[in-house]
Amino acid sequence: IRELKRVLKHGAPLLITFPFGRFENHSWFQQFDAELADRLVQEFAPSRAAEFVYEYVATGWQLSDRGRCASCEFFDVTESKYFKAGSRIDFPAHFPAGESAVMCLELTK
Secondary structure (H helix, E strand, C coil): CHHHHHHCCCCCEEEEEEEECCCEECCCCEEECHHHHHHHHHHHCCCEEEEEEEEEECCEEEEECHHHHCCCCCCCHHHCCCCCCCCCCCCCCCCCCCCCEEEEEEEEC
């Protein structure tokens, strides 16, 4: 994050989006929780910050908030019965194929 800030022009925004909810480490990516998101913002130390949280529901993506999405989990479709022989895991009722929530940050240098 420090390096991203270093290469930005003064006053330029960094736009960053990541899976959000309950912390999960999937080795090739992490789903951020509120604490990790706050650490990222604190490390960047923006002059201005905006945050948007979106939740995936049965009708699609909708604007939400941290509290509502705090327990959202990543759904790994490759672990489901449709991809892995012997698995009993089925899609959740609202059919997310991945993250159930994302956080979008705009951090201005």
